[in-house]
Amino acid sequence: MNLIDTTSGEESANAPFPMGGGELAELIRAFDWSETSIGAIASWPQSLKTVTDMLLRSPLPIVLLWGPEGIMIYNDAYSVFSGGRHPQLLGSKVREGWPEVADFNDNVMKVGLAGETLSYKDQELTLYRRGRGEQVWMNLDYSPVIDESGQPAGVIAFVVETTERMAAQNELRASEERFRALVTAASNVVYRMSADGKEMRLLDGRGLLSDMDMPRVAWQAEYLFPEDRAAVAREIDEAIRNKRMLEIEHRVRRADGSVGWTFSRAIPLFDAAGEITEWFGAASDVTERHSAEHRLRLVVNELNHRVKNNLAMIQAIASQTFRHAESVTQAQADFTSRIMALAQANDLLTGERGVGASLRGVVEQAMRPHFKDDPTRCDIDGPDVKLSPKTALSLSIAMHELTTNALKYGAWSVPTGKVAITWNRQSTAKGERLRMEWRESGGPPVKPPQKRGFGSRLIERGLAAEMAGEVKMHFEPDGLVCAVDAPVTFGEDA
Amino acid sequence: MTIALLIEEMLIDLGHKVTALAMRLPQGLDLARDSEIDFAILDVNLDGRMSFPIADVLSARGVPxxxxxxYGAAGVDAAYGHxxxxxxxxxxxxxxxxxNIAAAA
Structure with missing residues (x-):
């Protein structure tokens, strides 16, 4: 403090400048301004002193850029903003003090010294305040400072850094984008619905549903089918009453007009009093999964039905086999072989409902196993005719009975015997008929059985009814003949 | 058809007379309309076609x-649920x- 001569001249002229203040006031007092274009403090015009005094007392970061070079005079708040650049910035030329934004400040000086103001909100600049570039956002306000000549002699700048707020905003925006991406990835549709569920406020259909930009009360008519509305409304009411997440799978009318299924989830948003203010929901397209489930249900039902039918058939076979048995040993053998035939017949039917087997396939499966090595002992000839699953099953069992009988008592019980199976379609007065014949030859002499067993009852009565025609067994001297006469339509659903 | 034969045999054992067997809807309809019967047992699925039209004919004739x-009860249309x-x-x-129950109803 003794550097200042307090004894000479006017009190005010010799008082230390600037008076009081913080770190910057002291630095300004100590600085050798004669090295700059402003000159020593003693020569400063009052206007410069006044503005310097003012900015030193301001809590806002303020910098004064004096003269054409923009010599920098600033306050404590600005020194904090400047980071590592302070204290070298003090008294430096603004274009050199901040070389990384020299162009920006060049414009500031030109505009300011021309008497104009500049104002930037959240201006982004890259500054090197700590030895590395960092993105900085600022509110910048520049205005000219008029000196005693009435001309702009400097520019005063108010610098309010908004980096923190902008970073928070950017983080929020990024977070929103991530959230939106997540919703997009996880579902097809997002929507907002009123607290009572009556009004759809907004719906982003994403191509699945048509978009809804304006709140609509009649949204159910747009998206739901009349017969589903009551059930959907019930689910919504239930969720409102329990103040719980709404989870519902329902049919929708899709944007392209087709019928689809969506799985929809909505969570209630609450006010301070705990009342629902609205629902925020997301829905995804589950049409494919739904139809797959539907198909699966049909298949399971059909499978269940077939299993039950097979069990009933086994029950029937067991009952018939043991009831008419001559001995338990014989009945066990017959039963096993009939179950095997039933299992084989089922192999013909694997595949979907309604897909049947061919007549030739059924006949070959029944006969070939016995004469794989000698095809001359069974002669199969006829056009291919498609059979419904049920008819194929019945015919398989009938074939098994005939084959078994031939092996035991008929043509195949001797080495030279043969069986010929032939069939064809014939046009008759009763419409187109299938005529099929099983003819044994070369076997032992035939004598009609004393009583009809399960096999012949099954063929003459069961197969006849099954094919809606006539089936007759003739015990001719040369061998057994079984003749089928049935309408060709027996194998068709029509 | 094997099952039909089993049921037929059960019916005979129970002292009933079996008039006819039908495995398909048209034959079943003919029987329901024209034959002298006082009772019928219907499979629901007659080779891919539902037997409900036969049920309608029988109901109209008053044949139980x-x-x-x-399929069990789930395979029967609600209209025939009784x-x-x-x-x-x-x-x-x-x-x-x-x-016994159906005939007495």
Whole structure:
């Protein structure tokens, strides 16, 4: 403090400048301004002193850029903003003090010294305040400072850094984008619905549903089918009453007009009093999964039905086999072989409902196993005719009975015997008929059985009814003949 | 058809006379319309076609009947829900009970 001569001249002229203040006031007092274009403090015009005094007392970061070079005079708040650049910035030329934004400040000086103001909100600049570039956002306000000549002699700048707020905003925006991406990835549709569920406020259909930009009360008519509305409304009411997440799978009318299924989830948003203010929901397209489930249900039902039918058939076979048995040993053998035939017949039917087997396939499966090595002992000839699953099953069992009988008592019980199976379609007065014949030859002499067993009852009565025609067994001297006469339509659903 | 034969045999054992067997809808309809019967047992699925038209004919004639199906009660249309549905496979005792109840109704 003794550097200042307090004894000479006017009190005010010799008082230390600037008076009081913080770190910057002291630095300004100590600085050798004669090295700059402003000159020593003693020569400063009052206007410069006044503005310097003012900015030193301001809590806002303020910098004064004096003269054409923009010599920098600033306050404590600005020194904090400047980071590592302070204290070298003090008294430096603004274009050199901040070389990384020299162009920006060049414009500031030109505009300011021309008497104009500049104002930037959240201006982004890259500054090197700590030895590395960092993105900085600022509110910048520049205005000219008029000196005693009435001309702009400097520019005063108010610098309010908004980096923190902008970073928070950017983080929020990024977070929103991530959230939106997540919703997009996880579902097809997002929507907002009123607290009572009556009004759809907004719906982003994403191509699945048509978009809804304006709140609509009649949204159910747009998206739901009349017969589903009551059930959907019930689910919504239930969720409102329990103040719980709404989870519902329902049919929708899709944007392209087709019928689809969506799985929809909505969570209630609450006010301070705990009342629902609205629902925020997301829905995804589950049409494919739904139809797959539907198909699966049909298949399971059909499978269940077939299993039950097979069990009933086994029950029937067991009952018939043991009831008419001559001995338990014989009945066990017959039963096993009939179950095997039933299992084989089922192999013909694997595949979907309604897909049947061919007549030739059924006949070959029944006969070939016995004469794989000698095809001359069974002669199969006829056009291919498609059979419904049920008819194929019945015919398989009938074939098994005939084959078994031939092996035991008929043509195949001797080495030279043969069986010929032939069939064809014939046009008759009763419409187109299938005529099929099983003819044994070369076997032992035939004598009609004393009583009809399960096999012949099954063929003459069961197969006849099954094919809606006539089936007759003739015990001719040369061998057994079984003749089928049935309408060709027996194998068709029509 | 094997099952039909089994049921036929059960019916004979129970002292009934079996008029005819039909495995398809048209034959079944003919029988329901024209034959002299006082009772019928209907499989629901006649080779891919539902037997309900036969049920309608029988109802119109006042002939009592029951259903017998591997699908169980779920396989019968709600409109016919008041008729007895036998789930295959079943025992002769059950068949006898079902016939007695349906015939008395």
């Amino acid at each position: 009947f029951i259903f017998a199906t591997g 008729h007895i549905v036998m789930k295959k496979p079943f025992e002769m005792r059950d068949l006898a009970d079902a016939i």
